[in-house]
Amino acid sequence: MNLSKINEDAMAGTASHALVGRLGHEHVADIVEFLNAKTAQEATDVVAAMPLPWAIEVLDQPQFHDACEVIEALPQEKAVALLEGMSADRVVDVLRWVDNEARARLRNGMTPETRVAIDHLLTFPEGTAGSLMTTEFVSVPSDWTVQQTLDHVRAVEGSRETIYAIYVLDPVTRRLINTVTLRRLISGAPDANITTVAQPYAPITVSPTLSREEVARTISKYDFLAVPVVDTTGHIIGIVTVDDVIDAMIEEQTEDVQRMGGMEAIDEPYLDISFLQMIKKRAGWLCVLFLSEMLTTSAMQVFSDELEKAIVLALFIPLVMSSGGNSGSQATSLIIRALALRDVTLRDWWRVALRELPTGIVLGSILGVIGIIRIAVWQEAGIFDYGEYWRLLAVTIGAALIGIVTFGSMAGSLLPFALKRLGFDPATASAPFIATLVDVTGIVIYFSVAWLFLHGTIL
Amino acid sequence: MNLSKINEDAMAGTASHALVGRLGHEHVADIVEFLNAKTAQEATDVVAAMPLPWAIEVLDQPQFHDACEVIEALPQEKAVALLEGMSADRVVDVLRWVDNEARARLRNGMTPETRVAIDHLLTFPEGTAGSLMTTEFVSVPSDWTVQQTLDHVRAVEGSRETIYAIYVLDPVTRRLINTVTLRRLISGAPDANITTVAQPYAPITVSPTLSREEVARTISKYDFLAVPVVDTTGHIIGIVTVDDVIDAMIEEQTEDVQRMGGMEAIDEPYLDISFLQMIKKRAGWLCVLFLSEMLTTSAMQVFSDELEKAIVLALFIPLVMSSGGNSGSQATSLIIRALALRDVTLRDWWRVALRELPTGIVLGSILGVIGIIRIAVWQEAGIFDYGEYWRLLAVTIGAALIGIVTFGSMAGSLLPFALKRLGFDPATASAPFIATLVDVTGIVIYFSVAWLFLHGTIL
The missing domain is CATH 1.25.60.10 (MgtE N-terminal domain-like)
Structure with a gap:
């Protein structure tokens, strides 16, 4: 090169x-x-x-x-x-x-x-099969022979996007009745009818309004080089080829990653997009998240008396809250992909909830034990004095972690289902979105647990 | 069906x-x-x-x-x-x-x-071109004619994964010298030499140790149906076909999303993986993040005197910190994809830094203004009393937001570069990871700004 x-x-x-x-x-x-x-x-x-x-x-x-x-x-x-x-x-x-x-x-x-x-x-709107398809495909009537078809393919080769799939139409109605691959065509007997080398199954097609994600799923499921786009009358109006699907998959992946990062998808390379566009794509969601996160301040205002009595509780707020956010973002990512891959469907939400409940409890317990050890070590080693009731404080942190991590896992796993049910892309259930949700609830859980354990001592 | x-x-x-x-x-x-x-x-x-x-x-x-x-x-x-x-x-x-x-x-x-x-x-290790490739491809010596090749293709069609690309070898050394597509082959003159229908450019190949991501990039860039895998001696040892690449892309995407969610990638469907496996894949990163997040507690302990004097500062900690995390996760997602798509390369890190600096300042200012309004409205409407110096407190929150959001954008955009430079997958710069990093720094920024504005009043 x-x-x-x-x-x-x-x-x-x-x-x-x-x-x-x-x-x-x-x-x-x-x-x-x-x-x-x-x-x-x-x-x-x-x-x-x-x-x-x-x-x-x-x-x-x-x-x-x-x-x-x-x-x-x-x-x-x-x-x-x-x-x-x-x-x-x-x-x-x-x-x-x-x-x-x-x-x-x-x-x-x-x-x-x-x-x-x-x-x-x-x-056809952008992002649909209709907008991805090309009208330059090869079709022949079903009464042609293998040789006739081969001659036709040779003649039109230069003007077609792909000739590896040949579409066989009813000679009268011109409806799509079958597909022949070029590899089967060149192996066929020249005088035989074209249908003798056709696929043994009914043609697998997509509708022009199908989303590009679904078209990609069809192509990848059936290992096709192209999939025919058929209108409601059964006529083939175009084909989507595998190279266009790969480009669409890459674009879709970029959008998903950006949405999961908590912003609007951008359709230009990072260094090409204008400064103003960049601010527009990011500020919207950032403001929404900021406004939601203000609920944490409101929640803490409710508990400001407790906070005043036991300032030591404030020290652990970021730690406890972020753990809930992290477990939530794990669960959300898992379910976003599982839904995209059809490993789980909407109806599986209760199975997922039944898995995430014990998972959250175990993960929360692991973090809880680490948290308790941390407090004990710092106290006993004299690094920081958490006060007379440090043992109760440690238990509070441990218990709050179990509650918050469990809530994070449950909420993180169920949010994508809810979004999908409401017709949104589950990828919009971005990690920061779930973190914000868990933050607010986390504060309520934290202070409730604290009240339960510390009431009558420092609270 | x-x-x-x-x-x-x-x-x-x-x-x-x-x-x-x-x-x-x-x-x-x-x-x-x-x-x-x-x-x-x-x-x-x-x-x-x-x-x-x-x-x-x-x-x-x-x-x-x-x-x-x-x-x-x-x-x-x-x-x-x-x-x-x-x-x-x-x-x-x-x-x-x-x-x-x-x-x-x-x-x-x-x-x-x-x-x-x-x-x-x-x-060949999993995830390399060598592990994806099949050895069932069609190759012919370069002194064959079009007709000879076509006959050969017909004879072996049943036992080859694809026949749409035919590899032309040097008749003596058997090294790969060119590629012929089936569509060009069937259009060629039967008696002409096979090289007359070959591609006009040198064959584009991959090495068996190349990662599947790079193989996918090659296939998608050149719109190939298959790419030849060639060893160091120039001999073709296999081909990777487009359908295997699509499967690899989907798997890679799943792994990226899961890593970005802050966990180890799992290679089984969500409902199939065992409970113990699930805990193992999630607990590791969760503990690492938890241990790092403990630094927030340490940082707050340093500022515990300030906190005791001005308990009102604690109310805004979750709000201010999460904004830094959110802006960081936006920047991280953007750069992870831009690196994956080659929109930016390692050497562009300073361009990215120069963009993220003003972006962060503008985004931080927007949130800062909203924050100031929030405090003013709550105070004036009598919903909550932030004390005598509420105006100074509002300015503190606004300034801290500018600092923290700017730091979040910068850190979030540069972390993927650092990870890539160190040989890691940038997708590991998961949103929770950057959020944790920003949380700890955020507390230091927050209290420093607070000291600056509130020193002599409530601090």
Whole structure:
């Protein structure tokens, strides 16, 4: 890979044409990586200087960050020629992000067929099978032979996103009736009917409104290279290919991680997003959590008399509370993934609750014992004086930990179920969200336990 | 899909043979889902009653949970026949999890060729390209014609995991020199040399020791259906296919989410893992976090005199601390994903720091203003009396929030870099871990700010 050498030349200001020549025999994915490191203006110059088929290949890559900027900046004729050559699903992706004026202008330049196809794809909301699918697939009527199909595949190969799955349609109704893989097709007897090499099971399809997560699940479950998208009348309107599903999975994972981190998902690379956007995506949830967390102050105000009498109790508040938050975030993460993987379903909530109850008690007891030892050691070693009733204080901390960790585990595990039941993404049950919930309850548990054990002594 | 009907019959005790007959024309993935809902004993009975090719197909699915139990429970002869028919990478997966005695027994029953292949694959550690790869790929010497290759592909189709990528070897050294896709192959002129339809770029390969994350990145970057695994001498020793990569991605994601939740990753479904295992996976990190969080108690002990003088300060400790933890967990999640996606690299740490500093200050200021308003409203409305110096207290809370949220954002964003630099998975920079770090520092910041503003009044 000599892209770094090429890069130096680019920096030195060599003309784009010369640069294009030298990009030579690189894989398109490497060229995209190279262009992504450039400014949008530089990328536009390089793409403009490329031979058309090559530029189309570059723009077809979803990994190419500046595709919209390039398409907007290029002369109308060139831009339209590129869009005509690109795969339909990718054109839709690009057009979704260009401004309205440019979209109208580019749309007008297209051939009527492309325009109809694009307009149709644009009707499907982002993140659905319809928005991921391409209309460039291979289909043949079920009365064709293996040889006829093979000849057809050879003829259209260049203009199809994948030819590894061939869709067999009813010759009259044109409804999807079966799927043939290319590997079975090339092994079939040339004169035999195409259905002799078809899959033995009914075609597995998805609806255009299915979420990309569900499409990914279908592709991964059946180890497909592509899955057909079928409308309510049984007609195939497109296919979603495995490479698009992988990209969608990566995007989905990014969103989940960000949501679990307690913020809105951002759809641009970290260093590209504007400062204002970044604040907007983070401030919202941070404020919600802050406002909820204010309940801790209210709770503590209720117990301020107790606190005044036994200031020593304040020392352990962060320790006890954070343990509840930590056990809650463990349980939440476990259940978010278990729900996503379908290891548990909504109906399993009581099984989960029955597991988390003893788990929380055991984990809380372990921490409780450590906490009691800590107080005893500090007291006996003379590091800090917890007062006359330090033994009772230690028992209070231990008991509070059992209560709070158990509550944390229970609440953390059940919150994703509740969110899912209400139609939200369980990943929104982010660790900070559950920590806040547990914090507030934790204070109430802590002071209640303290009152129980210390009433009549220091309280 | 009439699996639920079949299920009822199974429940009613219909013999496995009859059941197998009725599973009929289901996709193997659906049969696996059906078997996963059964006990290991029931699954063994059903698999034992299946025709051999069908049973092989079922066991070949990584989604089949009970494969190890079934292989262990079946008679030696049947089990060996199944293993001989399964793909090599899957056999290795299964053998990794059966007990030593069964593994030795099954290994002895295999043909010498299978044994050698399996032993070789078993040498690669779990989670590497070597452990994911299959040795069942198609390769041809570079002096063959298109037609020769096509005939060969047709002949071996049944015994290869994928035939969509064909690997072209040097006829003498047998080193990998190029790749041909099946779609290009079927479009080639029959008499032309195979290299005429080869990819125009040098073959993109992975080493057997590469992590599965990196393999996934390669497959997704280049939109491959399979990537060749090549040893240091340039010989192809296997291929990793896209379906295995998708499974690996899903597993990796589960591990990341669980690690981010502050626990060890578990490799079994939530409801299957034993109680003791569950405690083990969670207690370790929980104790580490608990012990670290004890530093908050130590920090508060240092400030216990201040606390005694101004008990009102204790009321805001949970609020102020949790805000630092929340902003830290946002920053950590952002950077974990940005590193995973290569949006930022280790060398970008200072760019990230330069972004997080103003971000933290702005976010902290927003929360600070809300905090000040909260105190003012409660005081003026007579809900709670924060004392004579409530204005100074409000300013203290506001300033402490700016300091702590800024520290949280900075620490949260830089911790993943530090972990990666030290060779750990940045996902281990879990939200609770960063929250604990920020909690301890938060107390020091809080009391320092309080001393600064309240010294001479209530302190």
